Amino acid sequence: MTGQIVFILILAVAVWLFSKNVGKIRRNIRLGRDTNRSDNPALRWKTMAKVALGQSKMGRRPFAALMHLFIYAGFVIINIEVLEILIDGVFGTHRIFSKPFGGVYDLLIGGFELLALLVLVACFAFLSRRNIGRLKRFTGVEMTAWPRSDANYILFIEILLMSAFLTMNAADHKLQLLQFGHYIKAGSFPVSSLIGPLLPNNTAILEVIERGCWWFHIIGILAFLNYLPYSKHFHILLAFPNTYYSNLNPKGEFSNMPSVTNEVKAMLDPSFVPPPAEAARFGAKDATDLTWKNLMEAYTCTECGRCTSVCPANQTGKLLSPRKIMMDTRDRISEIGKGIDKNGQDFKDDKSLLDNYISREEIWACTTCNACTDACPVNINPLEIIVELRRYAVMEESQAPASLNNMFGNVENNGAPWKYPAADRLNWSKES
């Protein structure tokens, strides 16, 4: 009975804390400007099913895709086991699913064990790629101490959780064979039965191990749940809404700013009366000038670096790294969120996304080639943020590089980016 009360208390606190922190991220995302991403729900569901659920964009790197699939399948399917643990914890039962599921239960537990083993294999593979193999994709200026530790913590926690799960089963299985107490024969244990011989035969100790691992496993999962909002691992949740709200237009298409359309119409036609609009900046100086979708993407990013590894600017040694753009955006909007928590809704500081986080040198190095957006397994678009920052630099500050100002001047005066008179436009037809 005490066990049940303790369990329910821990569960309640964990769920409360998690919802509180998720609520903060949700609030932060909603600090962004509005954008409409609710059209064409059928295609949106399809995109989500394909890209997030079906992991369709992972295949380009087959080894990482396979290892990731192990962990992904492990996470999704072992959740059935977690559900059983939650019910057992609340009602003080043991392996409650074993009776109603009958023979299927053996299959389930056996399957979970195999998955747990595959998760362990993948976690060790990932750890060694990061720390021993030192894959280039996991280095770079933005991969400072915290992002690197974050990645290792996640893998480490997953290894601990899976080990606890298997050890728990091993002890349970042994107790079952010894026909001890309430440990009725249930489940098949293809992996943990191999650990069994390493455990003592004393039923009292076995029961301590079984219970200890049970508690460690479930408290570990609840703690991990509460680690998510602080971690890049949050992608396991946001990947789904983020792909649902994907950009469905051709990648080459950039948004036409309606605020500019009104001004241009008024310029071309003096009788045009623009609809009243709220005074907002052109482009983005700070994270709050971006759309909620940009901010959602920033929280979805799991820092895998596929974008940066295909970026032509980054590959040729320029400062620009699309992953850094996303991480900077997330860090800045989180900073603003913390400021609001402390000082209220009107919080202002003297920092901004442009200059304090992302430098001019970075934004001007982009070729807008869309390699980053194409590479992202969860359809994040760093390019849109870069263009919004450029829009601010150009339209609010007139701070484009000098050569681009020349180009603007040429387009404006002679209708071509080069200094050729429009009257010469047909000269190509005269020679051959």
Next chain:
Amino acid sequence: MAEMAAQGKEPEILFWVGCAGSFDERAQRITRDICKILHHVGIGFAVLGTEESCTGDPAKRAGNEFLFQMQAMVNIQVLDAYNIKKIVTGCPHCFNTIKNEYPGLGGNYEVIHHTQLIQQLIDEGKLKAEGGESFKGKRITYHDPCYLGRGNDVYESPREALEILDADLVELKRCKSNGLCCGAGGAQMFKEPERGVKEINIERIEDVLESKATVVASACPYCMTMLRDGVKGKEKEQEIEVLDIAEITVRANGL
């Protein structure tokens, strides 16, 4: 176009030449070759000539939305005044801008890139690869322009135009949606690159060298400039030719 309109005629298709196609010497040759193809198959086309103006693409990618929309609205007025319905462009940047970004500002046209036109003509049997230079057995590779490939998912049209040549076609190690940019997009064409360890077009030419191709085909005037500079930078002008899909088509047909 003005002359045609004065005679009360409407073209089947408007050829949007683009700024590079109008002014850049190398691109002018591609422009003339696109015209040769149109004449050869008997498509009635027109160009805007001095009434054409920059689509606004480089301004938009560089963040100058005002200038872009000014250009766009004036161009849309001109196009609508001539009642234009269908446009073929010689440049993926013009293609992308008119096709995707003009509709939101009131300009609705059927827009195709010249490689798509060439593919259609091949499919209809109006274009073949005979009567001209033989590319048989030549090692040819293709560089995907970003705004044709990733930007608009046009990967197959240019490749089909090469497939009829009976040449030794080879893909670059980074191709199609994984293709590497030439380095000129996003208004980089008009500025010096940022600090780095290498030029992007050199990185790209190394892919071409690795492919051992003697012809690298492209379909964009910016890529053309960047790839040619890259070939020059590697001192391989004697070994590697950079050609537009339209030029290859014209040569293969002896137009």
